[in-house]
Amino acid sequence: MTKFVKGNEAVIIGALYAGCDVYFGYPITPASEIAHAAAKWFPAVGRDFLQAECETASINMVYGAAAAGGLAMTATSGPGMSLMQEGISYMAGAELPGVIVNIMRAGPGLGNVYPEQGDYSQSVKGGGHGNYSCVVLAPASVQEMCDMTMRAFELSFKHMTPAIMLADGLLGQMMETLTLPDRERPKPDTSAWALHGTAATRQNLITSIYLDAATQEEHNLRLQAKYAGMRDDAxxxxxxxxxxxxxxxxxxxxxxxxxxxxxxxxxxxxxxxxxxxxxxxxxxxxxxxxxxxxxxxxxxxxxxxxxxxxxxxxxxxxxxxxxxxxxxxxxxxxxxxxxxxxxxxxxxxxx
Amino acid sequence: MTLKKTVGMYESFIRSGRATRSTHYCAGCGHGIIHKLIAEAMHELGLQDRAIIIGPIGCSVFGYYYWDCANLSAAHGRAPAAGTAVNRLRRDAALALYQGDGDLGAIGFNHTFQAASRGEHMAVFFINNATYGMTGGQMAPTTLIGDRTMTTPYGRDPLTDGYPLHVCEVLNQLKAPVYIERVSVADTPRIMRARRAVRKAFEIQRDGKGYAFIEFLSPCPTTLSCDAVQAARFCIDRMEPEFPLGCLRDNSAAAVSRAPRKKSVSVDEFFKRSDSGQAPTAEVDRGFAERHIKFAGFGGQGVLSLGICVAEAARLERRFTTWFPTYGPEQRGGAAACSVIISGAQIGSPVVDSPHVLVCMNQPSYERFAATVRSGGTIIVDSTVQLDVKAPDGVNVFRMPAIDLSLKFGCPKSANTGMLAALARLGVTGLSEEHLLAALDSSFRRKPELMETNRMLFREAQIWMDKQKECSKERLKT
Structure with a gap:
């Protein structure tokens, strides 16, 4: 089955087939169609959409949803991505999965809404504080905007670190034929670590604080080993x-x-x-x-x-x-x- | 005397360094008391399994060493955002947020305000001790006028530092909150009132009734540089006149429990049901010469939808195709343009820099793009456009009275149909008329009453085009 859609819309089709439970986002050109599609399609299939008060809220909502064991995502463009760096660092620190889509536009500062790839280092080298890495995927077609969103969820849960899809205004705005995924993906079991509000998950704790320096270093070393292990997914x-x-x-x-x-x-x-x-x-x-x-x-x-x-x-x-x-x-x-x-x-x- | 066993908390508090029943908080600190009130209420209402507490940044970041329930640490000020999400995912959870005055009233105040305004299902416990405890005694949004802190060494001056923030009163302006009360833990009678308030906030969560907010005036002897008794007196004598105790709102009796989620279709069903836009898979055809087409005009002239229509026709014809619009302020400013590429193979760049075909529906777009058309290419312009800019040598220019025709047919939004007819007649898209017409019909899927009119307009435009082609020996070149 095919559909002629914008790259931004394909992201949401991919998210729904990936089993994404909830979308949080704040409007920004040229990423807004992602929120528009989510607002229309998420509730239609019994999922949640929420327009957050700002990008800082969006990413912390993704953090909260991931902690509750859900598949959550947000999408934005440059200025919003800068605001999200805090939450991305916290997700990496607490080892929470989630997907962030950046439809890059020209910067720095307000810049303009036309396509650029100036957020490369921010995403790939880590834009937030601390030693961490995200999974970063780079689609180049409307089909990949869908497929890589699904892959982003998969890798994010596999490595328990946030996954960023780094696209740009051109990919977001252009239309191409999309072949829809064949089936919805099964949900990962999160009961071992997530907070479900049930007896089985009552003892679970999610935090990124290690007050003792030696323990924090141990945590860092374990994270680095984990990132090195991602190599096979290149x-x-x-x-x-x-x-x-x-x-x-x-x-x-x-x-x-x-x-x-x-x-x-x-x-x-x-x-x-x-x-x-x-x-x-x-x-x-x-x-x-x-x-x-x-x-x-x-x-x-x-x-x-x-x-x-x-x-x-x-x-x-x-x-x-x-x-x-x-x-x-x-x-x-x-x-x-x-x-x-x-x-x-x-x-x-x-x- | 036998001590009552504390409930809802762990057997020993390892945060204080060893297995002990004493907390890691300073003597006389309000946190321990409030922790215990929360633990008791959770336990007595049977909510420990369902409870998720989101802790703050500050001394009480370690709340999870005490509360025997699921715990989550949020970034400074962001607990309401994280909680909002937990709310969406776990509708049966009993959610509580524990936040200090800097966390809630300064860095995260907008999140608090917005979550309250949305009426999120959460009990918010706001610990107001008029100072930044863990960070070392800096000014809080609730620091009293004249009080000295590390960042107001000469005393808080309202002219430069502002006034103490009355969070309960601000939230009481909002429609959604169910319950708002300010309490204190400075002495036993006050603690007993606080205990009832905490219980009510959890009952509201148990019943899925919405947003409950409790502000605690809480002593911090260490940053006040005084003993426990003096710190408690500070709460009563200094803080209470500024932050009066009492219930500001209680709609809990009338509030309705939230409805269970409605059943809905699966993703597969949903997309299969809306199977519009189906087209056969594109086929590689190396013999097909790639066409780059640019459509331009004013917003509202149907320029973008004309591009989509041509792309749809390309899909029906098993061609590879891309469509890329101008967007953002450029579009808002009134100009509209899009690029369409039709190919026999996978398309590289979707940007059309030098088109084979340019369709112009207004003067500015003709002036802007005419010079970019490739030699041997074609320009189709609306008859209202003055051709005072010279098209490049070897480019054929055709006029089409698309706007006039649309007015004649009584559908001014269909000027683009005249342009589609011109494209079909000139054969410059490499697509069959059959597919262009099918794409035109399909664009009126939701307005079938317009389909026939547009087909008639299409025919009339073609007749006009044929006449023009007859006399095209004298091509319009200015």
Missing amino acids: RHEAYLCGDADLVLVAYGISSRIARSAADILRAEGAKVGVFRPLTLSPFPEKALCGALDGRKSLVVELSAGQFREDVIFRMASACGHCVIPALCNRMGGVIVTVNEVLEQARALLRR
Whole structure:
């Protein structure tokens, strides 16, 4: 069964099929259609929707719902995401699952409502206080807006840490054909740790406080070990990378622009591929090393170079290679054009 | 004398460092008394299994070492938000929030206010000791005028620090709360009144009747730098004149228990029931030349829905397609535009920078986008548009009196149908007329009375287009 929907709407379809119990959110362009779809569809299938008083409330509601053993989510854009960092840190500290969707817009500050990818470091490196990691997924189509929302719930419960879906205004606003999930996912059993308000869960306690420094360090070490264990869930897509002389590296909407450029260059006879991480945390660093090894590379992103910086770091940490890819980027809501990528790619190929 | 066994609490309090019955609180502190009142009420009403207590930040962050029930720590001030969610998930739980004056009255006051206004099902225990205890004696929103604290070393001055916050009185302005009372734990008679209030707040939760709020005037001898007796006197002599005790509201008798949740359809059923927008899966066809189309005009001219209609036709024809609109303030400002790509393969970027086809319904959009059209491309403009900007060489420009036709047919919102007819006649979308018409019909699924009129408009526009094509040897190039 298919439906022609906006990326923002696909998020809610994915959430419902994932078994999400409740949606909390505060309106913000360009993410508001997620709240609109949730307000319409959640009550229709017996789930709860609540418009919170602010994003700080939204994320703490997700925290509370997760503590009560529910599948909960919220969605926002840059300014709201900044407000949510407190709650995300608390969720990570208390090891609570939940899904946060960030439909990135241009910043800093109020910026504007057009697509950008400037929240990369905030999401991938941890925007709140303390040593923690979230699961971060990077969809690039309306289909993936749905599928990755489901995956976000799955990974969030698997690793008991918040999962962020990092999309942007373009993915949120665009329409494409969505094939609906085949069935609703079964709910995870949370009775071992959650607060259900029942005799069976009466002794459960959820907190992130460890007043003693040594105990807090133990907690931190255990969290770090847990994050290291997420590595197996790293995913990527290598498009025509096998014989490539030049690999374009991009995530999310930028990867589609890169793909258009690669197709044109291939038609001209140039050997160009695209490497796209599907998960930004855990990052598919080994696969990246394999794809980029000994080749020219060009990072395409809608931010100042935050992603490229991470690509350099990941290459260095995974295989000890110092590779500095060229950068093709725009900011402020200006979208990199296919032509801009083509020009830089051709120049690199000539070199 | 035999001591009555404390109920609702653990056998020993390990927080104080060893298995003991003494709390970790300072001598003369109000927290221990209030903890005990809560524990007793929970136990006596048989609510321990159902109870979930959300603790605060501050000395009583360790409430969970005492209360024998499910416990949750929330971030500073956020307990009402977390509690709101627990409320949605666990409708049978007896939910209680325990918050201090900084937590509730300062950092989280809006959350408190909004949760109260929504009438969340929760008992809120607000501990007002007029100071920040654990943080080390700074000014609280409830600190009295003239009182010295670490952050009001010269005394609280209302001109710079504001006045003490009367939380009960503020919440009493709201419609939803069921019960609001201010009590004190400064002496035994007062504690007995507080005990009745706590019990009532839990009864309201037991019966699912809504929001209950209790403010406790509570002594903090350590930050007041005095002994237990003096701290209790401070509550009575200094705090009570500012924060009078008493019940501000009690609608508990009249309040109605919340209704059980209605039964609803499953997600699968819901989406299968609304099976509109079904289309066959797209097929890869390398022979199909990808088309980039831009639609532009004023908001209300149906520019965005025209784009969706063309995309729907592409879906019916098993093509890959994307639609991307302008949005946000740009849209609010009156301009509307969208990009549609139709392809025989998976589409890369959904952004149309240089269209093969541009459909313009107003002057500004023609002026803005005409120059971006590719050589060999097509522009279709409404006849009201002045063509004083030159289209690029090799671009065909066609006029369509779409707005005039829509007025003639008495449906001014259907100017976009005339444009759809022009697209069909010129064959520039690579889509069949059959599918474009089917998509047009389907866009009027919910207004079938308009379907026939729009089909007639479509035909008339095509006749007009044919005439124009006849004389298109003299293409409109200015």
